[in-house]
Amino acid sequence: MQEITARHFADRLERGARQASAAGFDGLVVAPGPDLAYFADYLPVATTERITLLVIPAEGEPTMLVPALEHGGAAETRAAGAVRLIDWSDGEDEYAPAAALLRPGGRYAISDATWAMHLLGLQQKLPGVHFEAISHAFPMLRAIKSADEVDRLAAAGAAADATFEDVLRLPFAGRSERELAAELDRLLREHGHQQVDFTIVASGPNGADPHHEPGERVITDGDMVVLDFGGLLDGYGSDTTRAVHVGEPTDEEHEVFDTVRRAQQAGFEAVAVGVPCQEVDRAARAVIRDAGYGEFFIHRVGHGIGVTTHEPPYMVEGEERPIEAGMCFSIEPGIYLPGRFGVRIEDIVVAAEDGAHRLNNSSRELHLVG
Template sequence: MSTTPAPFTADDYRARMARAAEAAADAGLAGLLIAPGPDLVHLTGYRPTAVTERLTVLVLAAGRDPVLVVPALEAADAEHAVGAPALTLRDWTDAKDPYAATAPLLDAGGRFGVSDNTWALHLLGLQQALPGTSYVALTEALPMLRAVKDAHELERLAAAGAAADATYEEILKVRFSGRRESDVAADLAALLRQFGHSQVDFTVVGSGPNGANPHHEAGERTIEQGDMVVLDFGGLKDGYGSDTSRTVHVGDPTPAEQHIHEVVREAQQAGVDAVKPGAACQEVDRAAREIIEEAGYGDLFIHRTGHGIGVTTHEPPYMIEGEELEMVPGMCFSVEPGIYLPGRFGVRIEDIVTVTEDGGKRLNNTAREMAIVE
């Protein structure tokens, strides 16, 4: 029986903000500007009820108290955030200039790291208020900001992965043939919630030729006997993400379909085997891609091998050629190679993997062999 993990505390968030500020200083930055989104949730526990044109920004700098600039009408909500006791709140009213209110908190000639999802409107407003400042995206400046998970975060990610696994085991029991993709997607969403997800982010059901589109959304196509069906689903449980893919077959597959599925399974295994501390993230992509290229399908593997996961289902680091960031124990990311044959079908197999002291550990543990469904 699953249990709800202990909530993060104000001290947890205080420590995260302090580490982030020190990391910024070590990177030669005057500080960090954190807009509403996953970075703000991770650092403070605060998630504004609505993200609008009104400026909300967390200002972090080494040796200074963290300050959260918020619109006055949202100050009460911010005060109730778990991390609020670790913050100084500075509110502004609609009659005031929010950038003028924020400017005294910033080094007039400083270079700041900014959340990747910061609105251009706000960045331009700050630049106008402080023409001497400059900015760099957090993914570039501090790629490790949220990449390494602590024990409590790993516990949540493991529980989310187990819930996704339970969802897959149950979906194998439903009928596919004669039903629409959207019907099976609704089943997946209901099962994710049944097993503890508070948020369902995606339920991809790509049957037959639709499976050749990696980002196909479940549509109104009726699933038929003989279809290969790509299932890719996930969301948030206790604030942390799940994301897994399996490819099933309606009825008996052909030898060619079995062969391609096996190539992807071997590629996925090779990618997982490449996970080890100290190795570059690109080595996971290279290992999986090599198997698919040797089988003659290299031009049909059309996306990166993986992405990070945490308080969102897609975040740094990325398992892709050219990413030389070293893997570190506590990193969590997907390993999800695929082969996509336009007009015919696709195959993808995906697990979330965490880096350990001596390799990698899967957080998804359902069978990777092709399952036959009705």
Template sequence: MRQFTADDYAARLERGAAHAREAGLDGLLVAPGPDLSYFIDYLPVATTERITLLVIPADGPPSMVVPILEHDSAEAALGARAVSLVDWSDGTDEYVPTAKLLSPDGRYGMSDSTWAMHLLGLQEKLPRARFTAMSKALPMLRAVKGDDEIERLAAAGAAADATFEQIIHVRFAGRTENDVAADLAALLREHGHSQVDFTVVGSGPNGANPHHEAGDRTIVDGDMVVLDFGGLKDGYGSDTTRTVHVGEPTPEERQVFEIVRQAQQEAFEAVAVGVPCQEIDRVARRVITDAGYGDRFIHRVGHGIGLTTHEPPYMVEGEEHPIEAGMCFSIEPGIYLPERFGVRIEDIVVATADGGRRLNDTSRELQLVE
């Protein structure tokens, strides 16, 4: 897999500046977190209360403000990247160096991971400046992925698929949700994940909670079990959900499962460049509503994925931004029947000129486990 180069990061910095100009911003302020990784592939050795901030002007060269004790590590990480370093020392006013790089009357997009104390500190130094969340001002900045990013997302998806193919051969009945969650985590790491972010195992009535944390409930024969798991592989995310059944399901359970499967399929088929993001939610919701379960589909149908598991674009009512080639997002409708069971099916999909391409390929039919 090709490594990202200095030229790749230079193009991202130029992209950030261009997006800032288009949004009427004077620049972007990027704190340690996924946005900083995206722009320059740098994270401090330890994220502390000391301010580290990449300044990307709408016009002009970028700079990064760093504590002097991290100057050498930042310089080594940046390598040939065209980003100048501005130091500050303990015992001095840490906000002065950043303020000097900004316009007193400017408007800036600030990454969501910025500590509130740093935003407030800059506001004190620049009372006439305005700051807005980057995710609000530039929601699509990281939404369109390059080919190298899609390759990484596809590899992460394949690793999650391999995990599912193995987990369905593990015994469920008589074991706790925590036991199965531990198996999922171990398999994700076995298949190359450096970080496991979540292993949802919602058995029986727990499956009716979309964000149920695996617990000490013992899985029994007759349970529907929602498995939602993922993490990071080569810096990019995986996220897939499959619902399995312990033993033979009832006719009602099969019917509910089939409604969700149909909703997921029709939403996938609706993916096309130029279609508003909200339309994908509408298509899946229409299938579930027409089947009489509209009030039991209680979340959006999808979210973007990349360096983080949840990021724009969001497939949700009200998001009118058109789908663009290279956008990667989940399609995950569900039905949740309180105190009984839940069903969810989730794939990561990348939009292409020819429609949608799934990055998860395991069976979407109801799998029976022991």
């Protein structure tokens, strides 16, 4: 896997500037969060109230403003050669140097993660500047992945696959959901994840809640168990879901599982360059609807993934944007029977000129665990 260098970040900065110019913006204003990690390889202390801001002008040099006490860390990033660095000190008006980076009366797209106090401070300094959320102005800003980014997502997916294979060897019955979630966290880290974002373990009736928080419920014989887990490995995300069963499943559980498996495959087969994103949702949803479970599929079929585990594009009804080569996203249909059980199967895929390629390759069969 190729090392990400200053050149990669320079290319991203140039692409951001071109997109801003083409859309009639004077530039991008990027605050700490996934956008800043993507463009500048930098994530300052999350709890700090001190302003950090990267400005990518449509024309001119990208410049990042940082607190003086954090200058050293910002200067050591892989993007340091591609971004001019300036700082401000405690006791100074931090909005003065920030405002100086913007054109009075200009139009800028600003990171969704920007603190309200900083946006309001900029607006007070430059009341004529128009700000628009990056997610609205440029929803596809990070959507098309380079070959190196796909490689990193594939590595994260392989680590999640290995985690699933390992967890299948563990005992389920008699353990709490919280205990098993801790095992998933441990295994993801053993397989290289530096950050674990979620480890959903939803057993029995809890499986009918797609975002169930693992609790003290003890897993018992006869439970269907939904496992949804992921995080970041070398800065790129994993997100996979599998359902397993403790002991022998009923005929209905087999039927529901098989319906979800077929729906996931239908969604995968619907992926093609030029096809609207919503067609992936429609293909998977049709399988579930035709099997009589349509009312129990209660979420979109997929979301993009990259430096965050949820980002555009979204595979959902109404999203008519066409799929492009390099887009990476989940396909994760599910059926959720309230008070009884749920099933979800999720893979990350990448769109290519010859169709879709899975970045998760662990078994999608119904595994029986003890």
